[in-house]
Amino acid sequence: MDTFLLQILNGLDKGSAYALIALGLTLIFGTLGVVNFAHGALFMIGAFCAVTLSRILNLSYETIDPEKKDFLGNPAVVKTTYVESWFGPEAGAWIIDWAVPLGILFAIPIMLLIGYVMERGLIKHFYKRPHADQILVTFGLAIVLQEVIKYFYGANPIPTPAPSAFKGSFDFGVLLGMDPNVIIYPYWRMIYFTFSLVVIGAVFSFLQFTTFGMVVRAGMADRETVGLLGINIDKRFTIMFGIAAAVAGLAGVMYTPINSPNYHMGMDFLVLSFVVVVVGGMGSLPGAVLAGFLLGILESFASMNWIKDILPGIDQIIIYLVAIIILLTRPRGLMGRKGVMEE
């Protein structure tokens, strides 16, 4: 029972990342009908937004403190960050410590802008072209984005810690009346899971309860009719592309403390997210979210030792295996609508 619970919890954080990326992919596919191979790169850019913010906050200037002496007896050089000098030492230190959560505020406008530029500048010209061309051009774009990041930030992973308040782990076992230290779960992963639920909830309620969302949903169902009613659907779809980019970016920002960002993390997640989208059903938003969490949990179950003893290597391939089985037996995925991309 306890290992069972532990594996579910372990699967949740990866599942959250899959779900968020797959949600964005599906939003883009459902609205614009474009298969975006650069979505993983957007996730990576989000993570590097957090890195950039933490670097900006750590910018400092040097002053010579005549009171203190270093070990040679010269006046010591003291580094003070600008943030600390502006907000006072205590508030400044707090801001620097909270760089990753603050990265959310920093990333949203950047990701919206990137999404907007990408759609208007590139994707727009590919609506009428075959899916293969869309895959190819976004694949090229993914390479370019990845290389740009590599040029500016180097090839090594950049550790970006979570705020010190969230270091350490939470003892779930005690909460359920078990012995301490049976089920422990890092605080930040809990935060990540909650955060992803909030983002997913926000996206769904935006689509469900606002006029804008209603128009977008109508456009997804029948683009032409909505256009005939005199609504500029293209403009709204462009905004949805920006929102999808922002969702991927936010997933990246919050993922940095779990895994130090490097330039190819996007590609690693992209392949899996595509598989998630396919399992969930191309074009189905709830399907993408559900499949994201399910596959994340399944992956963590497959990495349990006794399962690995029976089927060695299963943890490496379980997701692909599920995807292949789903595609062959139920091509529209778990919750896909009939007729979408069913060939």
Place this chain on the structure above:
Amino acid sequence: MLGLNQKDTKFLLIVVALTLLTPFLTQPFAESSGLAQFNAGYPDLMQRFAIYGIFAIGFNILFGLTGYLSFGHAAFLGVGSYSAVWMMKLLTTNVIPGIILAIVVSGLFALLIGYVSLRRSGIYFSILTLALAQMSFNLAYSVLTPITNGETGLQLTLNDPRILGVTATPDGSIPATHLFGLEMKSSAQWEVFGHLFTFNVGYYFCAVMAIIAFYLSLRIFRSPFGMMLRAVKTNQTRMSYTGLNARPYTLAAFVISGMYAGLAGGLLASMDPLAGAERMQWTASGEVVIMTILGGAGTLMGPVLGAGFIKYFENIFSKINDGVLHGWFAFLPDGLEDFVVFLIHPFVGKGWHLTLGLLFMLVVTFLPGGLMEGGNRISRWYKNRRNKGTDTDEGTPHAPKSTPHVAE
């Protein structure tokens, strides 16, 4: 000749000549001149031209003819490499058995993967092949370590049995790969007028293989089977209405292109008996897609051109560093020179992939037919301009098209 009409025979002969003369053609600059760094006439690179040419020709049989975009072709290359190295470990370092095994094993593997993934088409097919290839990559890294030697990669050792060959040479080193005694790495050099030409056994072996591969693909393109594959790309629904089942044709194309990839993998292992799992990664599959598209999918020469283009510039670009750039722009005033170097710097050296990505995006956007279409456009424009003065009746827009126009 060889079952080809006159035009194709001429075409084939040109290709043969170009392939055999590669050591001259890739060495246009004298050793002492400043442009010697643009020479590409050394064995390793020439072998790569031929090998990746084969890989791309094979990929083109699937993607160019049937339109099925596979994102997992590197898996077959990797499987081919592993089988060839195993043959060299167990049997002999003669390359022939290794290559035969590579082709057979990758063909069988392609049959398996093709049987599963060809049940779907379009983007689903791409994702299925991607998933299957990524699965094989993960397996090669983890569970299959006894066969693939995991992260280290599979290589020859001094305790391999090598039943038909020798375990170790008399001086106690690992025997080199050879073709009935001709060592792959041995080469002859010829210096004339300051040019240094290298004739490498391995390259000529790859070149002969590439010519055979090209000839076979030419025959496939001209055959009724090739016509069927084009029909699959053009309109599969209409094809099935006429009572034809497309699956056997696409599966055959998939297996053939898998065997081409296996041959390329076997050749890679023959040139350098080493096989690693990173050859199977999906970025490697992406590379062959880029080669084919860049050159021109669906054309005979396009993939070979694309493979040569990418391998050549990959090599040249990674050699250009800031010092070289400063040398080139030394004629500019100082400030401007630094600025120009600063602008170009991100795109050369380690930035080759950035340039490649940008180039690929541009080609997909503006020149979907790749380099071949670019060449055709230029020659048409040139012809039109020349014809304008003399004969206005034969303007191309009104001339009947040689191939029937079909919607994609």
